[in-house]
Amino acid sequence: MVRLIDVHKTYDNGTKALKGLTLRIDDGEFVFLVGPSGSGKSTVTKMLTAEIRPTEGRVVVNNYTVNNIKSSEIPYLRRTLGVVFQDFRLIDKKSVYENVAFAMRAVGAPQRVIKKRVPYMLDLVGLLHKARRCPNELAGGEQQRVAIARALVNNPSLIIADEPTGNLDPARSLEIMMLLERINSLGTTVLVVTHERELVNRFSKRVVALDGGMIISDRMGGYYQNETARH
């Protein structure tokens, strides 16, 4: 559950990244957040993970109010989220299995739970057979699927993927989107940030378009339209 109410964000150097953003995402939704580079998409995702706080307005994520969240509460907010990045952010020294298990250890999950849950997640992303490999032995699309398994392993209610296909070719990108769609169908809310128009238009999902720190369109089953993106 995400609520942004008239959110402004001005960075320390004076850049106005968001200028009055109001957005509501309910549980179970699948939302594309689109817009040209520099339009404020990552600023939104960083606010959802409480890496940054709004300058003005109100941000509520899974019942945590980011505006005045205590730093001791931030870890607990993040446990309700799964985050996926363009650059995967896997640990090269650790095996695929260990990369996923690491996320569970970090929140103090007992070994016996980890042993059951990690293979289940790797199976879900189709990589159980590569559990003992290291990330750098995998193709980019496979690495991103490991990152998705890691994001999901602690059973978050919202997945935030910031340009998850930015480093992948179109075929792998489509696979990743279909995987996220499948995860959404299993009950997890999904927010995908992207600026790849063709990819977005292959799905019929809610599309929120940002430009210059403002929402310029928000339609169900919508398109990522040429004119709006080039505003």
Added chain:
Amino acid sequence: MKRLDISYFLRQGVGSIFSHGFMSFAAVTVMMACLIITGSFSLVAFNIDHMIAKVESQSEITVYIDEALPTGDAQALKDTIASAANVSKAVFVSKEQALSEFRKELGEDSSLVDGLQDDNPLRNSYRIFIKDVKFYGETVEALKKIPQVASVVSRKDITDRLIKVRSVVNAVSFVLIVMLGTVSLFIISNTVKLATFTRREEIAIMKMVGATNNFIRAPFVVEGFLLGLTSSVTAFFAQWGIYYYLGKTISAGFGLFALVPFSGVSQTAFLFFLASGTFVGTAGSLLAIRKFLNV
């Protein structure tokens, strides 16, 4: 975290120490050196205290009789000496008596004086007890005036000098504790900082998936603690060895200044090493990971 999994932090901490083994080794070595230097000065101060107490427990003034005088004549001086101003009691100590006392003091090293019976280098002496400390100086002067008296050694001379030495040693120890403590803190802190740097990716991921700050910090605190612990335990045994060896050398050289046996101070020394080592280790790592307070 439902249950505090100490073995996890221990494994992480130990793993971290060995992942940059050379730096850890250097940190432990420097810290050991700091502990031993500080420990040595403290032991010197302790021995001086012990000596002061020993001198104070002995007679107040010792009067040495000219060695030219035969023992019988020396003994006959008793009345002359006892009648000097302010003297309450004069106890004669023959040179044979002095030698056997010395032998007793040497304990297991008594064989050092084995050949000395026939050619005793010690002198006949009197132990003087005085009536009133106020006239201490006058008494010493009066005793010096007796012609057969070779020298007068007053307790005050010795203790005054020892107290001066002790205050210098104490001051040096204090400065060393502060300086070397800072050095140790700095090196531990940098070792742990290096560990956090090697693991910065893991730390970023841990934060992203919702690890608490304490959970992220714990392995580094464990690392600092273990480095401190290793330093203090090895430093303790090294100090023991050094002290034992020095004690042997000193008692062979000048028996009267025999060191207090290590067993008498080992418990205190061990606690001192353990406490300061683990304190500096833990504090150093906390210093290094302060910035992880900020998310």
